[in-house]
Amino acid sequence: MEKWYEKKTSDSGVIISTRIRLARNIKNRPFPGRLNEKGALSILNQLKDAIAPEEALIFEEMTDKSKDYLHEMVERHLISPEFALKTGMRGIAALEDESVCIMLNEEDHVRIQAVCSGDDIEQAYVAASQADDLIENSVDYAFDAKFGYLTSCPTNAGTGMRASFMLHLPALAQTGGIAQIIQAAGKFGMALRGMHGEGSDPLGCIFQLSNQATLGKSENVIIAATKSLAHEITEQEMNLKEKIMRDASIVITDKVYRSYGILANCRTIKLNEAMALLSNVRMGYIWNILDLPHPKANLYFIMMEIQHGSIIKRAGRHVEEKEEDCLRADFVREMFNV
Amino acid sequence: MLCENCNKRVAEVIIRQSVSGGATTETFLCSECAMQQMGGAPIEFIVKNFMNSIMGAGSELFGNTPQSSLVIENKECPVCGLSYEGFKATGRLGCANCYDAFRIQLIPVMKSVHGAAEHIGKFPKRGAAGLSRMREVEQLKVKLKNLIEQEEFEEAARVRDKIKELSV
């Protein structure tokens, strides 16, 4: 089955995907941080039963999974890094296309996550809210008339909702304009962060915009505000693109074609370099300056597949860094062999 | 001096909270905000302290600052045992009841994090009584406010219990 990120729409613009996350807890039970093993197991079973009526949601126990296995799931944004690192009884229930994934016994008993490729946050909310209603059919949630849905961390209380846009911003990232955007987002109660890697120069120029406040505004209002800021950032990115293309069209076009050439021919490549080149190629398609066949998969998918954990998963064994770089190059070359 | 919560009405109540090392923090509130924020505390405790405060206990200590004081004594969540210090160390609460136990401390936290401390939006529909229950709570809160203004503390205590029951 096609995963959400394999859909071609995720290569068509600045907005790669949208995501909704809902945090929930079961009434009268300690939050996962204060559960013993027996308590955690009973919560896991209760939630498993609550989710069971929806056969499309496939349960998977996470308690004894290897580090590599969990790491790869983090790279696909299926689970959170915190969920991979923690120990104890926990699991997920996910749709086969991975567009909905419910983490059980993460920081909260229930973390519902729904993703849509392209610019469709409303659809992501519908999917997340449906999963929420499904669980609520048989589970009483911890809820307070004043504080809303109660979560382990008060920064998530209220709606328990985080609405995010994953954005590809090569123009803003490469000209340094991103710093001002990050500052402006903060003023609107939003956060803009690099998705891969640390610091101000994230790998692949991929950023995530999400709301910070979860209490005191309705889901619709939060979604509308996040969306309008995502669209505003998109417009800034495209304005900057126009300027860059006026000033340095040949330099940029050259960079895009060279990137394509390296990706199609490399024999060993580090993650940082590959991410930067894939970002250039994606930019080339979106800016309409690259007239070469599209690789076999969309570029965001390739970016995920060349991460450390994915390479190890495909190899089926642990690999040293040198070999990892060669395997990465093999994979990328194959994708560009069109 | 104005109430630190609403910044509108005159502050009449000091809420003293014990923090680590025997120190206390003080919050100056109007009686309405104080009652509202005491939502999670045991009702006898509120009424007793409120009676004391209305009767002017401690007034000589504070001159023209608020005349009464409430002392928040619950330092731990009675359900999971987490202390407010424990929460501050990790940023994580232990259970849903912690929101009641630390309600007064959490309101300013919520305001600074979210810019608000009142939930708007989706709520559990379970039992189909969700919405009507929420509305009933709203009405009871208005009633409670009036009762306190009229100093009908016995009836206020009953209404307060009812609100608590419905809000769980």
Ligand SMILES: [Zn+2]
């Ligand atoms: Zn006030």
Ligand SMILES: [Zn+2]
């Ligand atoms: Zn607690």
